[in-house]
Amino acid sequence: MKKSFKAVILFLILVFVFVALFIVFKSLRKEDAKENFQIVEKSSGIIINGDYVTYVNIGDEYNEAGAIFYDENGNAISGKIEISYYDGNEQVFNIDTRYVNDYVVKYEFNGMMAKRVVIISDRISPKFEELKTKTITSLEAATYDVNDGVLAMDNSSKTTVKCDNSIGTLPGNYLVICKATDPYGNVEVNKRLIKVIEGITFNYKNGLEIKFPKGSKYIYKYSLDGGNTFINCTNSELIHAEGSVIAAVYSNDELVMSNTYYIN
Numbered sequence: 001m002k003k004s005f006k007a008v009i010l011f012l013i014l015v016f017v018f019v020a021l022f023i024v025f026k027s028l029r030k031e032d033a034k035e036n037f038q039i040v041e042k043s044s045g046i047i048i049n050g051d052y053v054t055y056v057n058i059g060d061e062y063n064e065a066g067a068i069f070y071d072e073n074g075n076a077i078s079g080k081i082e083i084s085y086y087d088g089n090e091q092v093f094n095i096d097t098r099y100v101n102d103y104v105v106k107y108e109f110n111g112m113m114a115k116r117v118v119i120i121s122d123r124i125s126p127k128f129e130e131l132k133t134k135t136i137t138s139l140e141a142a143t144y145d146v147n148d149g150v151l152a153m154d155n156s157s158k159t160t161v162k163c164d165n166s167i168g169t170l171p172g173n174y175l176v177i178c179k180a181t182d183p184y185g186n187v188e189v190n191k192r193l194i195k196v197i198e199g200i201t202f203n204y205k206n207g208l209e210i211k212f213p214k215g216s217k218y219i220y221k222y223s224l225d226g227g228n229t230f231i232n233c234t235n236s237e238l239i240h241a242e243g244s245v246i247a248a249v250y251s252n253d254e255l256v257m258s259n260t261y262y263i264n
Contacts, residue, residue, distance in 0.1 A: 045070060046081065046107050046114040058122040059155055062095045067107040067114060081109045095120070100184065126154035126180035131192040137199030137213070137257050141169045144194075152180035152188065167194050200247045200259040208263060210237045210247045219250040 050065035069077045085092050086104040095103050097120050105116040129151045136144050146163040153159065160181045167174040176192045203209040212220045212235040221230035222237065223246040230248065239245065241263060248258040 046109060046112050048107065048114050048116055050116075052115075053117045053119065055119050055121060055123075056095075056097055057124060058097060058100055058120055060097055062097050062118060062120075064105075069109045069112070077109070081107050083107055122156060122182065122184040122186060124155050124182075125186040125188040126152040126159045126182050128152045128178065128180060128188060128190045131178065131190055133193045133195060135195040135197060135256060138169050138171060138196055139199045140257075141167055141196045146176045146192070146194065147178075150178050150192065154180070154182045154186075156182050156184065158183050163192065167196060169196065171196050171198050200249065200257060202245075202247075202259070202261040204261075204263065207238050207240045208245060208261060210239065210245070210261075211235070212237075212247065212249055213257075215249075215251070217251050218256065220247075221250065222247045 046067050046069050048065070048067045054065075056062050064083065066083070067081050069081055071077065084106045085095055086106065087101065092103075095105075095118055099120065100122055101120045103118040103120070105118060107114045107116070131150060134149070144167065146165050146167060147161060150161050150163055152161050161178060162181075163176050163178040166176055172195075174194045174196060176194055178190050178192055180188045180190075197213040197215070199213065201211045203211070210222060210233070212218065214235055218235070220233050220235055220237070222233055222239065223230045224239075224241050224243070226244065227246050230246075243263060245261045245263065246258060247261070249256045
């Protein structure tokens with residue numbers, strides 16, 4: 001009986017110690033939480049809205065996000081913050097996004113200051129106008145400028161266009177790589193197809209044989225009066241004439257190529 005009573009007393013003592021420790025631990029946690037809350041509550045300063053380093057593309061509008069001042073009671077104040085803009089060390093009226101540049105925005109209130117860096121940059125690549133397929137003859141291929149007719153537009157209005165000169169004089173399809181670069185290093189790459197075909201050839205033997213390049217959409221013509229009138233013909237035509245003969249190839253009513261032969 002005595003042993004059971006002692007066991008009960010020991011159990012009650014352990015429970016009391018556990019409860020006491022729990023109360024002390026909980027009290028300490030409350031003090032920590034109260035202290036952290038007071039630190040937050042008493043903190044003050046200027047907080048910038050948005051990014052401290054803000055990028056604006058050239059030509060776009062800069063929208064001032066502003067800043068907020070928190071007083072020691074955690075109240076937000078925004079209307080009384082003084083905002084000023086600086087280009088280097090010179091204060092300016094606003095941020096000019098027409099040109100690539102860096103600005104500093106200063107937010108000042110109650111003797112405190114925060115800064116934002118605004119970077120006006122050009123990250124827009126040039127855009128090619130439509131690169132149409134070009135068909136030229138073998139004779140033209142030797143001197144043809146692959147940059148001819150290639151245009152690209154850019155927001156800076158200054159673009160350098162360069163195509164590689166990778167075409168040969170043998171008939172075939174040639175893929176040319178064109179690159180457009182603006183003054184800020186933005187690059188756009190596109191491809192252009194140049195078709196090299198056999199040109200108009202003449203062979204004189206008991207008459208003038210005209211051979212035209214083959215094409216399902218081509219229309220073949222020749223003229224005996226200096227180009228005033230043209231006569232339809234096939235892609236291989238034998239004629240008997242004197243003087244000059246102009247041979248021409250058309251596609252969709254547009255002149256593709258022509259050549260002239262003089263008969264003595």
